[in-house]
Amino acid sequence: MLNYNLNHNNMDFNSNNIGTDESKFKPRFYVVFIIVLSIYYFFSPILSQIISNFLKSKFNFNELNLLYELFYKLFLPNFSILLILIIYILVIEERKLNFLFVGIKENFLFSNIKGLILSIIFLFLLVSVFIIKDKVLFLKFNTEISFINLLQLLVVFIFVYIQTFFLEILYKSWLINILNFRYNIYLSLFLASLLYTFIYFINYQRVGIYLIYIFVFNIFLSIIFLMYKNIIITVSLHATYKFFKQYVLSIEDKPIKLNSIFYTGMDSNNFIYNIENSKYSLIIIIILTIIVFILYNSKKK
Numbered sequence: 001m002l003n004y005n006l007n008h009n010n011m012d013f014n015s016n017n018i019g020t021d022e023s024k025f026k027p028r029f030y031v032v033f034i035i036v037l038s039i040y041y042f043f044s045p046i047l048s049q050i051i052s053n054f055l056k057s058k059f060n061f062n063e064l065n066l067l068y069e070l071f072y073k074l075f076l077p078n079f080s081i082l083l084i085l086i087i088y089i090l091v092i093e094e095r096k097l098n099f100l101f102v103g104i105k106e107n108f109l110f111s112n113i114k115g116l117i118l119s120i121i122f123l124f125l126l127v128s129v130f131i132i133k134d135k136v137l138f139l140k141f142n143t144e145i146s147f148i149n150l151l152q153l154l155v156v157f158i159f160v161y162i163q164t165f166f167l168e169i170l171y172k173s174w175l176i177n178i179l180n181f182r183y184n185i186y187l188s189l190f191l192a193s194l195l196y197t198f199i200y201f202i203n204y205q206r207v208g209i210y211l212i213y214i215f216v217f218n219i220f221l222s223i224i225f226l227m228y229k230n231i232i233i234t235v236s237l238h239a240t241y242k243f244f245k246q247y248v249l250s251i252e253d254k255p256i257k258l259n260s261i262f263y264t265g266m267d268s269n270n271f272i273y274n275i276e277n278s279k280y281s282l283i284i285i286i287i288l289t290i291i292v293f294i295l296y297n298s299k300k301k
Contacts, residue, residue, distance in 0.1 A: 021095035026181040029191050036175070036195055039084050041202075047080040066152060066256070070159040073255050078166035085170055093178075100173040103230030111228075115236025118224070122237075122288065123244055127251075129280045139249070140263045149259050156256055157243050164239035165231075171196050171218070172225045172234055185226070193218040210277040213285060217276075220289040227296045251275045 027035065052072070055061075061068050089097060103111065127139075171192060179188035197215040200206070206214075225234040245252040250260035252275070275281055 021099065023089075023093040023095055023178060023181055025093050027178070028182055029179065032175070032178060032191075033195060035088070036170075036199070039081055039088070039170075040199060043084045044077060044080040047084060048076050051076060051080065066155065066258075069256055070156065074159045074163040078163045082166040082169055085174060089174070099177060100169050101231060102173060103228065104232055106230060106232075108232060111230055111232035112236040114228075115233040115238075116240050118233075119237045119240035119244070123241060123249075125284050125288075126275055126281050127249065129284060130275050130278055142259055142261055142263055145259050145261060152258055153247050153261070156247060156258065157239070160243045161235065161239040164242065165235045168221075168225075168231055168235045168238060172222060173231055176222060176226070189219055189222045189226075192222060206277075208277065209279055209282050213276045213282050216282070216285050216289055220285060220292060223289065223292045223296050227292060227299060245275065 063069075086097060086100075089095060089100075175192045175195065176185075176188050179191050182188075183191065193215050196218045197211060200214050201211060221234050221238055224237065225231060228234075246254045246260075247258060248261045249264060250262060251264055254260075
């Protein structure tokens with residue numbers, strides 16, 4: 001039998017197993033909602049602009065340079081989000097930051113490898129079913145890709161990893177934690193994923209199965225995070241998943257325009273043909289989420 005004890009004191013996330021300090025400020029969901037929106041769409045853009053203006057006044061940049069693109073598209077906006085979050089935690093919540101980086105000292109390389117393996121298995125399931133049941137016409141190796149292209153892709157992966165790290169700190173380490181002071185862990189996961197999906201909708205205006213998939217996928221990642229008590233496994237899984245979709249398999253539009261390792265018969269610029277907009281992909285992520293949920297509850301016993 002699964003353990004459905006929802007007593008807050010028995011929840012893993014705020015227990016001594018993770019070693020968090022108690023926040024002086026424990027807002028309800030609607031306040032957390034406003035805080036996240038404010039960080040995303042008010043404070044972070046202002047800070048990004050300040051940093052950008054300062055750097056441009058001190059250095060001359062080639063705007064066509066790959067590193068320039070990566071810095072301004074992937075690094076700076078998300079770094080600003082993390083910096084604002086850290087200031088908020090120190091000033092408003094009045095607690096230390098160690099809870100944000102849970103598991104980061106526990107065999108960093110092994111945690112990344114574990115996340116990488118989980119991501120590859122997950123993507124293999126999605127792509128296999130999509131090829132068999134849905135819209136992919138072919139999967140073809142890009143014979144024109146060069147060694148320089150591969151080096152560029154490696155640099156892109158590093159920036160995608162850093163971007164994902166910043167965002168997972170917000171959505172997993174902090175958001176679930178602060179909600180768990182008010183709500184049981186299951187409701188905290190639901191509300192955190194709801195907020196994540198809402199932000200995703202604002203940024204990309206995608207609806208239908210795609211939006212449901214994003215909601216369930218975030219719950220899946222959140223349970224993985226809680227199960228392993230390790231933010232690096234979650235970051236590695238999510239970053240590899242995102243990078244492989246965009247730059248290896250070319251099944252999603254890329255923010256940085258580079259050659260992918262493979263081509264498919266999909267129009268990656270049209271979200272209708274995105275792998276995450278398939279009912280088969282939705283079924284797979286729901287099944288996997290149920291499996292990790294059962295494993296998480298079994299591990300808590």
